[in-house]
Amino acid sequence: MNDLTGFLFLLLILVFYVYTYWTSVKRNRIPHFRSLAGLVALEEMVGRATEMGRPVFHSTGLGTLYSSGVGTVLASFVVFSEVANKCAQMNTELIVGIGAAEHIPIITALAEQAYAVAGVPENLNYNDLVFLGGTQSALVAAIMEIMDSRAPSSFLVTGSYGADIATYGGLAREYGTLSLCGTTNTYQYPYAVAAYDYWLIGEDFLAAAAVISKDPVQISNIWAGDLFRFTLCIIMAIGVILSWVGYNITQYLTM
Amino acid sequence: MGITDTVRKLLTRRTFVQGMLIILLIIPLSRPLGLPILIGEHSRAFYRIVEELPPNAKILFSQVTPVVLMGDLIPQAIPVTYQLVSLAKERNWKLYFVGIGSPDGILQLIDSEIWATIGWPEEYGLKYGEDWCNLGFVAGGDISWSTFGSDIRAVVQYDREGNNIDSLPMMQDVNSVADFDIIFNNGEYNTVIVRQWGEPYGKPLMLLCLTGAVVQDVEPFYRAGQVKEYLAGVRGGADYELLVNRPGKAIASLDAISISHIFLIGLIALGNVLYFAEKKEKGRNSL
Amino acid sequence: MNLLRKREISVYLLFITSMVFIVQYYLPGFDPLDSLISLLGNWAVVFSAMAMGLGLLNLATNSVRKIQKRSKEWYFDAWLLFIMLLVLVLGGIGGAKDERYLWIFNNVYQQLSPTFFGFAYLYMCSVAVLTFRVANWETALLMLGGVLVMIGNIPFIQVYTGAFVSLKDWIFAIPSRGVFTAFRISMALGFVLIGIRTLLGIERGYMGAEES
DSSP, rough: OOOOHHHHHHHHHHHHHHHIIIIIIOOOOOOOOOHHHHHHHHHHHHHHHHHHHHOEEEEOOOOOOSSTTTTHHHHHHHHHHHHHHHHHHHHHHHHEEEGGGGGHHHHHHHHHHHHTTTOGGGGOOOGGGGOOSSSSSHHHHHHHHHHHOOOSSEEEEEEEETTHHHHHHHHHTTTTOEEEEOOOOOHHHHHHHHOEEEEETTTHHHHHHHEEEEEOOHHHHHHHHHHHHHHHHHHHHHHHHHHTOOOOOHHHOOO | OOOOHHHHHHOOOOOHHHHHHHHHHHHHHHHHOOOOOOOOOOOOOOHHHHHHHOOOOOOOOOOOEOGHHHHHHHHHHHHHHHHHHHHHHHOOOOEEEEEEEEETTTTHHHHIIIIIOOGGGGGGOOOOOTTTTEEEEEEHHHHHHHHHHHHHHHOSSOOOSSBBBBSSSSGGGGGSSOOOOOOEEEEEEEEIIIIIIIIHHHEEEEEESSSSSHHHHHHHHTTTTSSSSEHHHHHHHHHHHTTOOOOOOOHHHHHHHHHHHHHHHHHHHHHHHHHHHHHHHHHHHOO | GHHHHHHHHHHHHHHHHHHHHHHHHSSSHHHHEEEEHHHHHHHHHHHHHHHHHHHHHHHHHHHHHHHHHTTHHHHHHHHHHHHHHHHHHHHHHHHHTOOHHHHHHHIIIIHHHHHHHHHHHHHHHHHHHHHOOOSSSHHHHHHHHHHHHHHHHHHHHHHOOHHHHHHHHHHHHIIIIIHHHHHHHHHHHHHHHHHHHHHHTOOOOGGGGOEE
């Protein structure tokens, strides 16, 4: 079998998931999770836009649906869905910047459903679902233009980006726009924290989907991940101690 | 209006900060200052590994630099490619170029930047189809990398010139990544290449990465032995230009890099001086 | 309800396709499965390429609408439309090696693209001034580390002082690498979890809100 160690780790995660699912759903014992400031801020961002009578601008990022970064793209869609729900409920103008062409039908469907569920499908302005060009440089140019011409009150940057994240944060500061960054791109974390008002980085962003839903089944999935993380720490500690006494366990971890 | 007010107004004006930076960058770019540089250990090791490649080696060069990142990645690709093509004839190396990823002109950069600077491989005595070939662009993400790794012909039937790859003599006994002796990657997808080509086939990976934070991504793989060696952006490119004795864009950019680093440190220091001065003023005013 | 709009159909398709990929990953060498993977991969790429046409349509529609309404700076949209069609026609007729097409690519796109990328550093500088302030001991430590790494990275300083280079290398090799490794492991775990949720059909947020 290819990658036996990876398979065993995956099996362990599934075992933990079964345990946490049974505990949280069947026995109704859900652990407390810390609140994610970025998610709490979504309400504030849409509310601020409503009060100021200015739009919310959400850029959903680049990233293909058939790469290893598809988790980021999915999480971006989930956050967008939540933002679209809130904008539909509060009757706030929503501008969506779509980075990748293949996201267009998905974003359009998500926006349509959000407004339909809110009971105001006629309020969705299809002209505000804008394809931004498909490359980083096109995104930068298009977002600069939208920030300048439409003057949004809140700006959300979620999904897969490159170094252009720093540019959007700087733009948001310049125009006095409340900003949120959601990304899993490790080398953009410093810019996300420095340049934005709110951020969802790394696993916070990926867990946002589960947290938004408040579904015990999804939250048990996050709990399973935490249990696996503790197990990994224990394995690493054992590995470190064994390496001090001259025994190398990495040979068994690279099967 | 006090000094702190003036400085605060200047530092918070984007036009001033960015304008100063642009002026400071134009000076060394237009008139190189010739500041000395120290060749890094990674660059030396990278150079040594290439020099010590055995004869008849099959070398796969994956060129996935999108146009947007060419400023950082092409300056290092040029001297590395120069070293490969200049030694290829005497060592009987076979060079295979390919570009897998999002369509953003990744392969066009080989023609317009690399060959345009160092000359086409034919000028070094290499023959297309026998000593070097360009397998063309393959669209896609992880799936394409994985499929190319296991069966090249599943994703590539024709090379960039439109020839059937089976008609190329150098492709006769090459079916998967396992048939190559070493792999170079210039651009993004570093972790993908470790996952899809390095780990499954155990091939030595030589990565030409973006500067700075992307190196942090590659460092754990390097320490774990999954990446043989890496270069880091313009800095690595400048080192390499000195090693192959072919000064170019990277060395020319280093003066600008030095100036911009010093400027940024100065800005941060000034920002902090202003912060403490304002704090002191507020404290005095509240008494 | 329209059968094709049933969310369950999407979930089942997703599960079956994902299981094919997972089984193939752990049990490689089974030819029919490898061929199926290859076929599905090619389909995914074809869908993505088709989607570009959708993007083109979206851009064109928006531009035409702004031109018709004579919105603010509508002439830029007219220029965008013109360039888009020009490059499309040149590339379509002459191919990727057409001289005029390559001229536009080499002299326009290849110059503008990195220029816009360069904005990132300009904005970083303006943000750094306001963000990197010593407000408490944590930010002081952060700034100290940052400044030491920056000094260690200055090319001409590396020639004269080995101390900063050693310090920079130590920061990169020990604390920074440890943190980034932890980030990577955490992120990979997050991807596995979201994958499990999506595969099992538990995560449906990307399908939108459910109509009651």
